[in-house]
Every structure is written in structure tokens, then in C-alpha cells.
Amino acid sequence: MAGIKSDKRRRLVKAAADLSHKHGLGKVALADIAKSADVPLGNVYYYFKTKAAIGEAVIAQRCNEFRQLRGMWEKNPLPKERLKAFIQMTVDNRKSLARSGCPVGSLCAEMGKERGALADEAALPFRELLTWTEAQFAALGRENDKKALAIHLLAALQGVSLLANCFRDPGLVLHEAEQLNTWIDGF
Template sequence: MTDSAKPKPKPRARASEKRRRLTAAAARVLHERGVERTTLGDIARAADVPVGNVYYYFKTKDELVQAALSEHSAQLDILTGRLEELGDPRERLKGLVEAWIEQRDVAARHGCPTGTLAVELDKRADGTLDAAVGTVLRQLLDWTAHQFRALGLPDPDDLAVTLVSAYQGMSLLANALRDPDIMTREGTRLLHWLDAL
């Protein structure tokens, strides 16, 4: 079948695909450039969508930020879903840390995708989106606490805060110092900590 003979996607499917591309591009570009330095045009170019089409799907930059946060949440669901396939909660937690280590170059360039948004959105006067970013961080904390709880450890919520705080700290330092090795060293320390619990 030639390209011209292939059935064309229906308008609704094309619209859904454009929205998905815009959402993924928003998550990536906002992480790389920050909210204030990113324009709708930047996101449209990254998504390979005409800039005028952005307004059809998202009326404001805040709506794109919300979409990016939804993308972060979806990516976290994918990661934790893969980790759930591991039989042991300790191995799941170690898999999470290993995933963080694998992202060391990205963290050194841009920081944690959700953490950097949290810091930036907290500085805004309206305060409407900082609660949304807190929801994504809460999702990570809850999943992590569940793993510690499954291990039968005392104070699983506190252990989750310790682990996620360590990630945020090492991500921040790797970014500020432009040193991905911080992620490797601190991640390795976290793996040993998990083994010792």
C-alpha cells in the first residue's frame, strides 16, 4: 500500500496526537528552560505543531504547565509500574534510585523535572500551580512509603521523606555544580543505605 493509499487518521485522532505531543514537549521544554523563559512558541516548535494550534488545546501557559505536571505524573506511573514488576520492595526502591542515577546527565543540566518546577512555581504570586506540583511529589512519597511499609520498617512515611529528600538534594547539587557524578556517588550511597535497613 502506498503512502497516498493509506487511510488518513481521523480528525479526533490527529487532535489527540497533537495534544499529546504538546504535553510531552511542554514537560521537556519547561524542564529545560523554566516557566518564565519558555514561550508557547518554544513548546509549539518542540512539538512540531503550528504555534496558532497551541491555543486550540491550551489557552494559557498555566494550562501548559498543568499539562506538563500531568505528564510528570504519567511518567512516574510508568516508572513505578515497571518497578512493581520486581518482587521485593527493597529491589523496587533500589530500582527507583538506579533510575535516578541513570538520569544523572539530565539532572546535572536541568535538575529534577518536578523539583525545579516546584521551586519556580512557589515563587509566583498567584500560587495556583504550586499545589499541583505538590501532588506529583506526594505521589512519589506515597509510593515510596508503601515500599518501606511492605518491608515492615518502622516510620515508613519518614523513610520516604528521607529518600525523596536525598534525591532532591543530590539533583539540586548536581545541577548547581554541573556535576553528574554527584548523582552517581550519592545514588550509590542511597543503595547502600537501602541494603542496610
């Protein structure tokens, strides 16, 4: 029975994450989440008492996704290669980015307009990613400017994600990734 409950919750969170990426969490109705997850609407309330609770679950899922990706990137022995794997993740998702934007960036932008605890929590995936990226630059001997370099890299990837979405052009991601890989090679 516990497996069924956790599967329903997992499906609800996945549906909420997918729908909020496409439409924005504020525009997604609980009925839409239930339908997409193939779960009765009443079950949504069993797992999530409020829409904010769904937002928290989506944020937690995004953090977990980044943690899993970082685990894969860490298999690369060199920090340059780990940073390039991060860039490659953006390249690999360029079509989705052109269609719907960055799932984390979009959520942060949406939640940031409302302010409050959920907005602060929405930034957690980026905070963790920045900390990881800073560690990569520190491993490259750039301890003194690791934060600025990490922000530059994340800002470049978020900026090109936004532009790819704005212009519906995934090719922009390819061009920026090439520039960033050359920049990283210079360290």
C-alpha cells in the same frame, strides 16, 4: 481526525515539558512550544487557553511518567529492590540532572514561588511518589517511621540532583546512589 488532534496535543505537552525542564515554564514562550512541537501557533490556543493550562498538562504528564516508572518498579518482588529501582532511575538520568536539574523538582521550585493552585498541583508527582515510597518502607516492616524514611530518600535524591546541576557533575549522583543503596540494604 481525533488521532491527529490527540497527536498534536501530545506533541505540544511533550514540547512544553522538555522546554520547561531546560528553561523553566515561565521563560518558555507559546511560540517556542509550537515550534518545538511542529504545530502552528494558533493550535496552541485551541488546546490550551492559558499558559497555566499548559502547566497543568505538563504536571499531568510528569505524574503519568512516575506512574509508568512505578509500574516497572513494582515488577520487582521485594520492596528493597523496588526502592533500589527508584534510586537507579536517578542514576540513569544523572547526565540530564547535571545539565538541567530534576524536571519535577525544578517545576515545583518555579511554581512554588508563584503560590496558588498550580503550585499545589506541581507537587502532586512528589506526593504520589512519597506515598509509594512510604508503602515500600512499610513492606519492609517500618510502618512507624515510613514517612520519615520516604522523605529522607526523596530529599537525598532531590538534593543530589540539585548539587549535580549546580556543579554540573553527574558523578555526584553515582556517589549518593551508592550510599543510599547501602542504607537500603540495612533494612
